[in-house]
Amino acid sequence: MKAGIVGANGYGGAELIRFLNQHPYADIELLISHSTSGKKISEQYPHLRGLAEWDIEDLHQEGITDRVEVLFFATPAGVTKEVLPSFLEKGIKCIDLSGDFRLKDSESYRKWYGKTPAKEEHLKSAVYGLPELNRDSIKTAELIANPGCYPTAAILGMKPAIQASIVEAKTIIIDAKSGISGAGRSPSMGNLFSEVNENIQAYKLCRHQHIPEIEQAFHELSGKDVAIMFTPHLIPMTRGIMCTMYADLTREMTAAEIHELYKETYKDELFIRVRPLGEIPATKEVYGSNYCDIGLSVDQRTNKLIIISVIDNLVKGAAGQAIQNMNLLGGWNEQTGIHHTPVYP
Ligand SMILES: NC(=O)C1=CN([C@@H]2O[C@H](COP(=O)(O)OP(=O)(O)OC[C@H]3O[C@@H](n4cnc5c(N)ncnc54)[C@H](OP(=O)(O)O)[C@@H]3O)[C@@H](O)[C@H]2O)C=CC1
Ligand SMILES: CC(=O)N[C@@H](CCC(=O)OP(=O)(O)O)C(=O)O
16 A cells, blocks of 8 residues: 655654554655655654655645555644645545544534634544544545544543443543653653653643543443543653543442453454553553553442553554554554564663
8 A cells, every 4th residue: 555644754754654664565655744845754863764765745746646545644733634635535545643533523623622623524524543442434434533642542441441331431530641752743842851851740631632532432432421530741751641540430340340341342452451450551561562551450448440541652642553544444454564562671
């Protein structure tokens, strides 16, 4: 499959290059960037020297659409919805890493992103690209809205419990932490080493753009309108997301019973590792891989379920998941090109 990346010089783009470059059924045909066209990708990312020597090209040129079958958009929300439709209309499969096509309700997008939403027809046809939720629809999608990094960890962590109605969905609290690469490569004061190092900072309290995305998925899983509490924190590491989630149990259950439910729900999922009872997953244990690792416990005193869900934000939270979606489009094994052992230590 001939593949291209718009926004190739960002972190999401670089991670897509890492996976596409070693994918047996996909070839990189086109790398596009806004500010670095005319340069080589290896100038932007010297770790790619000798491995990826493609020139970065400009979006606005003749004949682009004839060169690719699938196009990844690793561009910011608000930008993708402007540039993607012309490719979609030419029959190119589009996989968007931004939040532009994830929310079905355009007013919700307007409220949480503070931007004009994409066209209704595109919001309607877009398939939310979380394979563990929507595998069959992804296989035939024209436009895939790759999930956000926090929602990936949160939804995968809570899915078995919500689906089986063992928790009161409205009591779910998500305490989330992310490494700084989640903010992308564009420099800003908040990303400076001196601001991030030896520091933990909560941000976007009650107004993070991933709140409606998580609620949308929880609604699909439970059939109920769900309002969640979600608080993200920036922590001094490069990659990784941990969601620590709490919810009231609807009845008394042991951790062993819930663990069985989780194992059963995910028994055929290649990228979900439900850890043995008593083992608590850490971000380093999924670093550089497409795994989502889940651990759980029950606090008998408060009758609450505690779930710990970890991913690498750039892999299962972005580029790895996008490749998993491309594999579904291609009818290939989902692990193709992304079956890596986590980098440890
Ligand atoms: N980082 C992460 O962990 C995750 C990121 N995402 C999403 O993936 C997308 C890419 O993120 P990430 O790679 O981290 O971000 P970066 O900031 O690292 O890269 C953004 C890319 O978008 C391009 N871009 C920015 N503004 C414009 C514009 N006005 N027109 C055209 N291109 C533009 C940039 O190109 P140039 O420099 O040439 O302007 C750059 O290539 C975003 O939507 C992000 O929200 C989703 C999940 C996780
Ligand atoms: C650490 C950090 O800043 N993370 C980003 C999440 C990045 C992401 O998933 O992006 P989407 O906007 O495409 O969903 C944030 O909190 O906004």
